[in-house]
Amino acid sequence: xxxxxxxxxxxxxxxxxxxxxxxxxxxxxxxxxxxxxxxxxxxxxxxxxxxxxxxxxxxxxxxxxxxxxxxxxxxxxxxxxxxxxxxxxxxxxxxxxxxxxxxxxxxxxxxxxxxxxxxxxxxxxxxxxxxxxxxxxxxxxxxxxxxxxxxxxxxxxxxxxxxxxxxxxxxxxxxxxxxxxxxxxxxxxxxxxxxxxxxxxxxxxxxxxxxxxxxxxxxxxxxxxxxxxxxxxxxxxxxxxxxxxxxxxxxxx
Amino acid sequence: xxxxxxxxxxxxxxxxxxxxxxxxxxxxxxxxxxxxxxxxxxxxxxxxxxxxxxxxxxxxxxxxxxxxxxxxxxxxxxxxxxxxxxxxxxxxxxxxxxxxxxxxxxxxxxxxxxxxxxxxxxxxxxxxxxxxxxxxxxxxxxxxxxxxxxxxxxxxxxxxxxxxxxxxxxxxxxxxxxxxxxxxxxxxxxxxxxxxxxxxxxxxxxxxxxxxxxxxxxxxxxxxxxxxxxxxxxxxxxxxxxxxxxxxxxxxx
DNA sequence: ATTCACGGTAAACGGTGTAAACTATTCTCG
DNA sequence: CGAGAATAGTTTACACCGTTTACCGTGAAT
Numbered sequence: 177x178x179x180x181x182x183x184x185x186x187x188x189x190x191x192x193x194x195x196x197x198x199x200x201x202x203x204x205x206x207x208x209x210x211x212x213x214x215x216x217x218x219x220x221x222x223x224x225x226x227x228x229x230x231x232x233x234x235x236x237x238x239x240x241x242x243x244x245x246x247x248x249x250x251x252x253x254x255x256x257x258x259x260x261x262x263x264x265x266x267x268x269x270x271x272x273x274x275x276x277x278x279x280x281x282x283x284x285x286x287x288x289x290x291x292x293x294x295x296x297x298x299x300x301x302x303x304x305x306x307x308x309x310x311x312x313x314x315x316x317x318x319x320x321x322x323x324x325x326x327x328x329x330x331x332x333x334x335x336x337x338x339x340x341x342x343x344x345x346x347x348x349x350x351x352x353x354x355x356x357x358x359x360x361x362x363x364x365x366x367x368x369x370x371x372x373x374x375x376x377x378x379x380x381x382x383x384x385x386x387x388x389x390x391x392x393x394x395x396x397x398x399x400x401x402x403x404x405x406x407x408x409x410x411x412x413x414x415x416x417x418x419x420x421x422x423x424x425x426x427x428x429x
Numbered sequence: 430x431x432x433x434x435x436x437x438x439x440x441x442x443x444x445x446x447x448x449x450x451x452x453x454x455x456x457x458x459x460x461x462x463x464x465x466x467x468x469x470x471x472x473x474x475x476x477x478x479x480x481x482x483x484x485x486x487x488x489x490x491x492x493x494x495x496x497x498x499x500x501x502x503x504x505x506x507x508x509x510x511x512x513x514x515x516x517x518x519x520x521x522x523x524x525x526x527x528x529x530x531x532x533x534x535x536x537x538x539x540x541x542x543x544x545x546x547x548x549x550x551x552x553x554x555x556x557x558x559x560x561x562x563x564x565x566x567x568x569x570x571x572x573x574x575x576x577x578x579x580x581x582x583x584x585x586x587x588x589x590x591x592x593x594x595x596x597x598x599x600x601x602x603x604x605x606x607x608x609x610x611x612x613x614x615x616x617x618x619x620x621x622x623x624x625x626x627x628x629x630x631x632x633x634x635x636x637x638x639x640x641x642x643x644x645x646x647x648x649x650x651x652x653x654x655x656x657x658x659x660x661x662x663x664x665x666x667x668x669x670x671x672x673x674x675x676x677x678x679x680x681x682x
Numbered sequence: 683a684t685t686c687a688c689g690g691t692a693a694a695c696g697g698t699g700t701a702a703a704c705t706a707t708t709c710t711c712g
Numbered sequence: 713c714g715a716g717a718a719t720a721g722t723t724t725a726c727a728c729c730g731t732t733t734a735c736c737g738t739g740a741a742t
Contacts (some may be wrong), residue, residue, distance in 0.1 A: 187688075187740075194689095214730065226731075227690055235730060285548060293546050295538060296638035298645075307639065311465015340647035349641045369641075373650055376639070385549035386560065386629070388602045388622075392551075394593035397626055440709070440719075447720095467699065479700075480721055488699060 191231075197221055199232060199245040202231075202238070206246075206286055214238055231273055240306055243291045250280050250287070251311040257425070258319075263298040266322035267411050271402070271418045273319060274375060275425035277312070278398050282429065288383045292376065304349065313351020320368050320409075321357060329410030331363040341366060395426045444484075450474055451484060452498040455491070459539055467491055493559055496544045497641075503533050503540070503635045504564040510678070511572075517576035520664050524655070524671045526572060528678035529627055531564070531651050534636040535682065545629065557602065566604020566625075573621050573662075574610060581661030584616040594619060624658050648679045 184192065201220040205212055210236045214235050220244075232238045254276035261268035281288040296303050307313075324331070334342050345365035348354055357364060378401045382392045391397050402422060406415055437445065454473040455465055461471060467488050468478045486489045507529035514521035534541040544565075549556050560566075577584070587595050598618035601607050610617060631654045635645045644650050655675060658669055 182596065185740090191689095213728085215728075221690095224691060225729090226692090226733090227732080230689055281527060289546075289548055291635075292639060293542075293637055298638060298642050304638075304642075336543060338647050338649045340643050342650050344641045344643045344647075349643070363589055369650060370653060373631050373634050373640075373654065376634050378626050379628050380546075380633055381629050385547055385551060385557075386545060387626075388597045389551045389557075390593050390597045390602070391622060394591050394597075396591045396594050400623060401626065438709085444719090466697085468697080476720095477722065478698090479702095479723090482700080483720055 194231060195241075198228070198238070200240050202242040203246065203249075206242075206284075206397065209286075209298075212239065212242065212290070213342045235264070236303075239290065239294070240303060243294060244306060244310070246287050247291045248311040250277075250284075250291075253280065253314075255315060261421075264326075265407075266319050266326060267414055267418060268321060268421050270316075270319045271421045272425050273315065274402055275422050277320040277375070278379050278382070278395075279425070279429045281379045282392070285383045285385070287378075293380060293384065308349055308351055310351035314353045316372060317365075317368050319352065320371070321353070321364065323409055323411070324364055327410035329367075331361075331367045333363055334360065337363065337366060345369075367408070371409070374401055374405065377401075395429075399423070399426065438530045442635045448494075451481070451491070452495055455495040456499065456502075457545075459495075459537075462539075465492065465495065465543070480628075489556075492547070494558060496547060497542050497559060497563070500544045503530075503537075503544075503563040504568045505653045506533065507565075508568060514674075517579075519572050519579060520662075520667055521670060521674050523569075523576060525678050526568065528675050530628070531632050531635070531648075532678070532682045534632045535645070538636045538638070541632075546633060546637065547569055556647050561602055561604055563604035567622065569604045569625060569628075570605040570618075573624070573671065574606070574617065576662055576664070577617055580663035582620075582661065583616075586616055587613065590616065590619060598622075603670060620661065624662070627654055627658065630654075652676070652679065 198217060198221070201217045202212055206222065210216060214228055214232075217238065218225045218228050222421055228238070232241060254273050257276045258269040258272040261272065263269075281292075287412070296307065298304075334345075337345065345362040346359060348365060350369070352365065352368065354362070354365060378398050382398065385392075387397070399422065403415075403419065406412060406418060411418060421422050443641050451470060451474070454470045457473065458465055458469055467481055469483075471478045471481050481491070485494060494675065510529045511522035511525040516522075534545075549560065550556075576582070587598075590598065599612060599617040601618060603622070605618065605621065606624065607615070609616060631651050634640050635651065638645075640650070649668065652675065656668075659665060661670060664671060
């Protein structure tokens with residue numbers, strides 16, 4: 177029985193494989209330092225450009241597809257690294273996750289830009305929806321939730337939140353595993369948004385190069401930013417241990 | 430005497446004017462929502478595309494030129510807004526500056542991406558040099574310096590800094606007015622890098638749209654991020670006043 | 683067995699950045 | 713003043729790009 181994944185018809189399986197080949201070819205292009213283009217992807221697959229339109233409605237959709245899969249693949253990588261620490265040590269896992277995220281962003285700035293710096297118009301609801309299923313978002317929210325379960329750090333009560341923000345944390349439009357968080361604990365999502373903003377900020381600054389290269393090399397800006405969050409996450413007691421873990425992963429780069 | 434600016438020869442003046450027309454045309458294009466392209470700029474000027482190569486060696490250089498001028502123009506705007514508060518109130522000026530920066534980034538996301546999210550390879554020394562003269566950087570470092578003169582907030586001693594970082598603050602490769610800061614006070618630059626990283630982070634997150642639109646609309650993420658920096662900048666006593674100023678500017682959007 | 687959807691092709695359009703060769707104007711210098 | 717050089721344009725051409733249209737096999741479904 178040759179590894180049945182879905183009860184898909186033959187044609188459907190073929191189609192799925194073609195999608196895989198599309199993102200594989202795109203990933204190759206990016207790794208080679210070439211720009212991502214519809215025509216180049218088609219050529220690499222031995223297809224003519226218009227053929228790709230059977231799979232993707234526009235160049236933008238190709239980009240979104242590739243971005244989604246790159247995010248997924250990268251997250252799997254961070255997750256694997258994080259799982260060197262046991263499931264009952266989510267703080268260590270988060271430290272590894274953050275540092276791995278940065279390592280990836282610095283190693284593959286073009287891929288990072290594609291996934292995380294790609295402008296998304298407020299009006300474009302389709303592309304917004306794509307955002308909500310981003311794998312990396314789920315990875316980080318889940319870790320934050322586990323840390324809270326263990327360390328019970330404080331977060332704002334719903335009543336203390338701005339009404340608009342309250343709405344946003346109750347029914348998030350951002351990537352997050354929030355379904356299992358009871359509504360009254362959704363203040364946690366605010367902590368998530370704020371910490372993600374901080375992490376996203378340094379990493380974007382460093383990955384796009386709008387920063388002194390020596391500062392990037394030293395990793396101090398990133399390190400300081402992450403360490404500032406240990407307190408708010410109730411991890412003060414773990415400071416030394418987590419710092420060591422962080423430095424170890426950063427050194428791997 | 431008709432406004433002599435430089436003892437330039439006739440041709441040089443003509444050339445300068447053409448440069449101005451280039452950035453003006455490019456700015457128009459962006460404001461119209463069209464993409465920036467060499468050919469479109471040329472067409473708008475009534476020129477043929479290759480003619481622009483007399484002024485700019487490549488498309489990338491055109492982008493850099495436009496980015497530089499957009500940054501300059503935008504900074505002038507923030508500065509004008511900030512100067513509604515007196516020179517001896519740099520804290521108020523910084524609050525206005527930060528909020529104006531955000532307002533601009535949200536109002537002109539394409540321009541923001543051009544100036545601040547435009548990837549810069551570490552190797553490209555020419556483009557790196559361009560960064561060091563960016564107007565906005567000078568604006569913010571200057572304000573931070575003035576705030577320090579007035580409030581004397583603490584900053585790390587050179588000896589407490591990572592050696593690589595110490596090098597970077599002593600001889601910065603980033604946009605900053607640092608010449609008048611005595612070497613022993615260059616720890617200030619570290620505070621600048623950290624605070625700029627935080628400001629850049631939220632604003633980029635919001636401007637590129639990788640964020641819940643409702644959270645952007647509320648301004649709470651940005652507000653909270655900025656307010657977190659009042660403490661480190663010695664502005665705790667001014668908290669209420671500065672918050673009011675911040676909210677007033679944010680409401681202008 | 684016929685129909686029809688699917689996945690591909692070729693050709694074409696308008697757009698992009700860039701290189702080369704050529705030309706007209708204008709400044710500079712002997 | 714006139715010759716020569718530098719400057720600022722042109723035309724033409726090339727190789728890409730995304731996208732549309734019309735066309736055509738093959739294979740699945742009725």
